[in-house]
Amino acid sequence: MSGVLGSSAEHYDLWDAVTVVIPALNEEKSLPLVLSDMPRVGQVIVVDNGSTDGTAAVASRHGATVVAEPRRGYGSACLRGLAAIEASIRDGNAAPEVVAFLDADYSDHPQMLVDVVTPILDDVADFVVSSRLVQPPDPGAMPPHSRLGNRLACFLMRLVIGHRYTDLGPLRAIRYESLQRLQMSDTNFGWTIEMQIKAVQHGLRIQEVAVPYRCRIGKSKISGTIRGSLCAGAKILYSIAKYGWAGGSMHASADGRSNGPI
Numbered sequence: 001m002s003g004v005l006g007s008s009a010e011h012y013d014l015w016d017a018v019t020v021v022i023p024a025l026n027e028e029k030s031l032p033l034v035l036s037d038m039p040r041v042g043q044v045i046v047v048d049n050g051s052t053d054g055t056a057a058v059a060s061r062h063g064a065t066v067v068a069e070p071r072r073g074y075g076s077a078c079l080r081g082l083a084a085i086e087a088s089i090r091d092g093n094a095a096p097e098v099v100a101f102l103d104a105d106y107s108d109h110p111q112m113l114v115d116v117v118t119p120i121l122d123d124v125a126d127f128v129v130s131s132r133l134v135q136p137p138d139p140g141a142m143p144p145h146s147r148l149g150n151r152l153a154c155f156l157m158r159l160v161i162g163h164r165y166t167d168l169g170p171l172r173a174i175r176y177e178s179l180q181r182l183q184m185s186d187t188n189f190g191w192t193i194e195m196q197i198k199a200v201q202h203g204l205r206i207q208e209v210a211v212p213y214r215c216r217i218g219k220s221k222i223s224g225t226i227r228g229s230l231c232a233g234a235k236i237l238y239s240i241a242k243y244g245w246a247g248g249s250m251h252a253s254a255d256g257r258s259n260g261p262i
């Protein structure tokens, strides 16, 4: 796969131990850009979530491992990516050190994987989540209701688990060992918040990284539709109650602050 390695040379071998999971539903137009803008990593797994376009063919042409998940839902696709990693380990391949998640729609800048993964490779964090709201996203990239919804979710998370996040950025990376401890289970829009809440509850070292965010390529499925936004909003509120109250806040930092956006 083409791509840049934006980190220092000493990280070269470590980046072989990075696996990137890309959930994709009908993203044939954006995927070539996503895959060619990425830093070089050990493995890229594109999870084709029942696409009816050329998503799978485009992904494998660009060197990604393609796995199919017919059960719709963002979380289902991510879980399928994790199952593919487990299967590869069972086949005798080395476990990754870091697993990163990146959307297929080119809203995030794939080069920012370097900023998100490096704190984990440097062993100063176990979980790094992107924040799109520190610097203003490009006009139209995140509609007002989406910004408000993300801020509200972070406010409620702070109330319930005592940790200050500023966004639910889909671009994120986590130490594989830590990820296994979280026992992720959400099959749709609750996936990102489940990970953020459980990361606090398991005492992971958490960092946020400010990222730019641009308009997606292709048709909006969630934030650009009323139905998608309402469903996602309702699921996020439900998830805060489910994962937040169920797990308690035993590891939340005393002042409720994260290592803020860098």
Ligand SMILES: Nc1nc2c(ncn2[C@@H]2O[C@H](COP(=O)(O)OP(=O)(O)OP(=O)(O)O)[C@@H](O)[C@H]2O)c(=O)[nH]1
Binding pocket: 022, 023, 024, 025, 026, 027, 049, 072, 073, 074, 077, 102, 103, 104, 105, 107, 216, 219, 220, 221, 222, 223, 224
């Ligand atoms: N919406 C949705 N996205 C999925 C699904 N399965 C995989 N994906 C992928 O998950 C990523 C995030 O979905 P998006 O539709 O971009 O969701 P969003 O960024 O919240 O909202 P929009 O960009 O406005 O549509 C994309 O790469 C999708 O292709 C699914 O069942 N529903």
Ligand SMILES: [Mg+2]
Binding pocket: 103, 105, 107, 216
């Ligand atoms: Mg999107």
